[in-house]
Amino acid sequence: MYLIDIHKWNSSCVKQDMNPDTRDLKLHVLSSICEIIAHLPDLENILLEVLRIMSDNLSMKRATVTLLDRKTGMLFITASHGLTPEEMRRGVYRLDEGVTGRIFQTGKPYAVPDIRKEPLFLNKTQSRTLEKQHLTFIGVPITLQGIPIGVLNVDRLFGDHVSTQEDIEFLQVVAVLIAQFVSLNEQFQNLRAENASLRYKVSKGTDGPYIVGRSSAMQEVQRQIQRVAPTKATVLLQGESGTGKTLIGRIIHDLSERKKFPFIKVNCASIPENLLESELFGFEKGAFTGAMAAKPGKFEEADNGSIFLDEIGELPLGLQAKLLRFIQEKEFERLGSNKTRRVDVRILAATNKDLEALSNQGAFRPDLFYRLNVFPIHTPALRERKEDIEGLLIHFLRKVSREYNREIHFSIDALELLKAHDWPGNVREMENLIERLVILSEQDRIQPELIEPFLGSRPSTRTDSPSASGTAQAVDKPALLREMEKREIIAALGRNGWVQARAAKELGLSQRQMGYKISKFDLDAMVSVQRVRSRKNKS
Template sequence: MKGIDPMRRAVEETTSTAFLEVQALYHIVNLIGSAVHLDTALASMLKVLHDTLRMERATLALLDETGSQLTIRASYGLSVEEEQRGVYGLNEGIYGQVFSTGSPFVVPDVHSEPLFLNRTGARTRISKATLSFIGVPVILAGVTVGVLSVDRLFGQDISFEEDVRFLTVLATLIAQFLSLNRAIRQDREQLVLENLSLKEKLHGRYHRHQIIGQSKAMQEVYWSIERVAPSLATVLLLGESGTGKELVARAVHDASPRKNEAFIKVNCAALPENLLESELFGHEKGAFTGAAVTRIGRFEQADRGTIFLDEIGELPLLLQAKLLRVLQEQQFERLGSSRTQTVDVRIIAATNVSLERAVALGAFRNDLYYRLNVVPIHLPPLRGRREDIPLLLDHFLRSSNKRNEKNLRMSREFLDFLTDYDWPGNVRELQNLVERLVILATNEVLRVEDLPEYLVRPESGRIPPAMETVVPLAVPSPPPASRKSLRDLEREQVESALIRNGWVQSRAARELGLTQRQMGYRMKKFDLQRPDY
């Protein structure tokens, strides 16, 4: 424009350029602040150079993983094929010059510069006489890690100082962004490692079957599960009430080839005899009063899967015969039907009473017992795995806190007291106690004085709530006429341990804290022999 002072024009152009540079930096900083993916964010930054500062194309070349060459990590104005061709040695061409010296490099006319390689082939579409190139180093913690470059359509009389200054600032921002991304990636990798470490710890704490416990007794149970699960063998779970037999049954099923099929559970003591047969085997319409429709039983529901028969010792003798047939032939008839049903079912049974004693009393069929007792797994009582009690307490307290929206903790004395307690109701009693304490708690810390009286003062004679419904299958012995001798008490203790452990001497010895040789001596001393039926 005529009449305008050249100095004023220069000032206005400088002001306009500065404004555009600030605007570009504003957009780039926003991109860094909201970045989710590194490469996408870098490409968006380079696009800002074109949109705001009218630079033709831009590239960011970084050291590759080997540290032996520069490769284009992000670009604007290049195709994927052109990017892939952009590979440079550390001392090769202009990129190598900028990288090795750590200083900017300006090419006013790429046509006359022998160091300009045009390896990507992206500049053939523009006259080289009008094309300029600017490259600046990307420096992180004093070490050059890459090169930022742009192309400009310039005349020979244009000064490049402003562009070099701006691109150096941008290269510094990119270096910090790379550093931040690297730190995030390292943190993420650390979190992954910590997660794996936690999973390993949980593997020891919960094992692979989501059963809590890492004691030697529970390791034996886990070993048995792993060995028996792949087979088709019938499993008999032995142990006191509340020791977690259903969890073990589920673990056997989940670790078996049938894991994707049905897992059906039936409590044989929960239904009266006249309904239990229909529950197990189903019935036809009109088979009895109230049978308005045909109903399939639990065995049919478990076809190709697993059926868990809990408290099998409570099964009536008539149904024991039918169950024996299912075990032997995988066949049965529904109530009111003469049609034979064939199923493919794996049976897992459980009992908290001595089936051997039940056989001796005539309450359980001898042949069924031996059919069920193919692979027995004994679940230890909680008092036999005291090292697991703190783990169980922690698990139940966390779960109950979450359900009841509380944040209770345990005192050291509280934990020690419950670890030393004998737990006649086993894990179920422990779980119920924790739930009750959390619900009734008025303080943030559970203490010994918060425990019910029957735990703190067992001589009070009160039956703990968790044990009120436990009725063993045994004929009660008459009360002694006089105090028993120490020999009689010792004999009863040894015999009871043998019965609880299915007459497996090693397990009974472990429960009593004896060696196997000491157990053998006591069996001989008291003339204790496994019943032969």
């Protein structure tokens, strides 16, 4: 179904005694533009396709669609033909600036017969060499329900053999179509946002991934998630370690239309620099010593899905350039190959560093930062959302109790002790501690005596300038927790003749969980030796 009455418009052209060839050409272009709405999912691609159709069929060499950003009150080039990405980025206008601003404010078309002689023509994109070219520039407003929302600017459409007025009239029809595309896109985005909100609520009721927290900080995070999840926008998650950035990345993926496709996680800090490129982009057979067969990279594995780049601030500068190219063009080459590959991947990045500060220092590419920072989300530390601590403690206790098939609760004093703790390791520290407490508790109610060795005799107090001893305590605490858990596992095995099944039963673990703990603490050799000794002693 056409968005305008093409047949009525065609009849009007006949009455005006328009040249049949020109009329047929216009009809073909408008019909092609109307048909793309059924095939393209987002506004930017629709606008790019509109301009491509006009370029392929008309004499147009260059064109821009500039739309109003309601948040900033500025006009930005949303789509272009004949402009480079850098030229597009320069196309930002105040509402009273240049030809574009005049067209937007007056709501009337404007034609510039020769851009070299027009003081209002600013050439902000620097895409036209004014001193050498004689160019006609035409712009028409894009209006929705009588209100300007943008401007469509082009060079000549039909060449000098057709009047400028015909160009303007035809552009006005195209602008009507663009306005309708914008309106339909807004409605579609609103529906997708509502759908994401409903899916998030369903997830909370079915033990799917969701955020625990009623604080204003986390309510804002949830609103941002529901807003950005249905889109294709790159998201940058910023916050301290342990604040749940990976969980938020997963939720964004699950609430998007990419849910049925892979969610691939890559920790940029945990992979050696010399291996990271091949890990991300893949390699061909013989690309380096040991490359016995070709292997696709993480971007190929994530095709049609999402890739979560954790600790993006650790990405080497050389790879930053390749990632920037991938974000801009969706293209890359495997290591050892000249073949260009394309994949459709949404990028979700996370960092606990200030990337803007790093870019100012030359440690991170500013252009990559701007590409990643399309939709930033700040993940608050627990000290910024203290009202969520009790809910999180109970949530993790229930979760871990189910995993270990135990019915266990906090005593009132134990809960108060945990609520008063500073949680420098944030949510990750909390979840790990709760799991240890469930393993170590011999009763169905966790008491303060069990908790105190992990937290110290009293709650820690966080300051902006911690003492050296306080810093050492915070650094050593994870190691202390791990060592205590390891000692408890060894003690339980010793009490049960180094038989894993018996030790697991004593601790309330399944045999699989016990096997995991033994592997985690690298106790396999010790268990084997001690079991042999135990048998010899019995004989």
